[in-house]
Amino acid sequence: MTLTQQQAIHLVQSVADDHGHLDEKTLATMNAGTRLKVERALLAKDQLIELYSKDVRFIFELLQNADDNHFNHAKSSGQEPYVAFLIYHDRIVIDCNEDGFTEENLRAICSVGKSSKHGAQGYIGEKGIGFKSVFKVAWKVHVQSGPFSFCFIHRPGDSGMGMISPEWHQSEDSTRPPTGITRMTFTLHNNLDQKLQAAQRQSIVNEFKDLQPAMLLFLKKLRRIEVHLFDVEGTKESHSAMSLSAPVDISNRAVLTTTKTTHNSEPKTFSHHYHVTKLWATGLARNENRKYSPAEESSKAYSRTKVVLAFPLTDQSVPIIEPQDIFAFLPIRKIGFNVSPPQLSRLPSR
Structure with missing residues (x-):
């Protein structure tokens, strides 16, 4: 079906309206304070749609x-x-x-x-x-x-x-x-x-x-x-x-x-x-999603983070040899190979 130009204009406007769009003509009818408030609300809505759609x-x-x-x-x-x-x-x-x-x-x-x-x-x-x-x-x-x-x-x-x-x-x-x-x-x-x-x-x-x-x-x-x-x-x-x-x-x-x-x-x-040991990883890149204080920016505090290793044991302190999960806060997956401390007494205490 071929649309007339008027029908095409109406369709374009209808889609824009469905998305909450306000054109320049409509915005021009508002005073400066109201327009700024509406534009900020529309920006926030667009950002929310982006975030809300994520899994x-x-x-x-x-x-x-x-x-x-x-x-x-x-x-x-x-x-x-x-x-x-x-x-x-x-x-x-x-x-x-x-x-x-x-x-x-x-x-x-x-x-x-x-x-x-x-x-x-x-x-x-x-x-x-x-x-x-x-x-x-x-x-x-x-x-x-x-x-x-x-x-x-x-x-x-x-x-x-x-x-x-x-x-x-x-x-x-x-x-x-x-x-x-x-x-x-x-x-x-x-x-x-x-x-x-x-x-x-x-x-x-x-x-x-x-x-x-x-x-x-x-x-x-x-x-x-x-x-x-x-x-x-x-x-x-x-x-x-x-x-x-x-x-x-x-x-x-x-x-x-x-x-x-x-x-x-x-x-x-x-x-x-579990036997748990902790160490610090260094030389990390800056996290763009994190807010840093001037002092942290200056000292590059973001370049180091704590790594935690936990080795499963029996109640008699015998290592349990089996695949373990990796956690980056969230459990990710089994790592595919067995990890166990060969000698618990040699692990650093931190």
């Missing part, structure tokens, strides 16, 4: 963000830094005993391609997308931390501005977290047909089941990860807790303990021992 495993991003938190209050009261995931039929609740939201955290979580994380060391999400990746599975995020209680709302097809535009949400007493806990509640997509909704929930459950206790060996601060799974009626189906500890009488030794409980069954506990 991100949101669970690992949330773990990464949790590990970058501060846990001074928890440590001062004798608590181990932890994060707990509670997976319900229609929502995911995350509790973390971090120090709590600050103004800097709020501004960072409402920005595009930015992070409140500074410095040469520490993990960082892909251009700050970590938190926003939860909208792959959720349409509403409720954050409760200290005096803060606000929501982000974004449904598929929305402009994307809801991912960075907080709305105050007064907490009900029944949902308010205990003192010292930051809680995020993700309301899962509910506009899917029953089959797709069931598939999405199963996919989420599978991701949590794939969490490896060995991740704790390579995190900086978290010492405990809990996963609680509930059925449609809100009854707890299963509970798993992964924790990391270090024997006081043996240097460079770590113990990973996993406790799993299913409905109406006795808890089962498994322990794995």
Whole structure:
């Protein structure tokens, strides 16, 4: 079918309108302040579309963000830094005993391609997308931390501005977290047909089941990860807790303990021992996604980072020879060959 010029013009304009485009004629009707505000909003929307379209495993991003938190209050009261995931039929609740939201955290979580994380060391999400990746599975995020209680709302097809535009949400007493806990509640997509909704929930459950206790060996601060799974009626189906500890009488030794409980069954506990050694890699290139202070730029602090090696052992300190995973924060893959320390006594203590 051949279009007339008028039809072609209408089609071009229609496509532009669908993408939220405002032409110069429309922008010219606005005063300078309004135009600047609209142009910034459109730029933010375009950046969000780019980031939102990326394939991100949101669970690992949330773990990464949790590990970058501060846990001074928890440590001062004798608590181990932890994060707990509670997976319900229609929502995911995350509790973390971090120090709590600050103004800097709020501004960072409402920005595009930015992070409140500074410095040469520490993990960082892909251009700050970590938190926003939860909208792959959720349409509403409720954050409760200290005096803060606000929501982000974004449904598929929305402009994307809801991912960075907080709305105050007064907490009900029944949902308010205990003192010292930051809680995020993700309301899962509910506009899917029953089959797709069931598939999405199963996919989420599978991701949590794939969490490896060995991740704790390579995190900086978290010492405990809990996963609680509930059925449609809100009854707890299963509970798993992964924790990391270090024997006081043996240097460079770590113990990973996993406790799993299913409905109406006795808890089962498994322990794995590791010899852990740490060293510094130097001569690294500058990370363009990281914000550095003038002092760090001057000293090239970004050029070095810590490398952690963990060798599995039996409880009798005998090396276990088997393929191991490589972690670059996230588990990547089996390395394809066996690694084991030939003589533990010769490994450096750092």
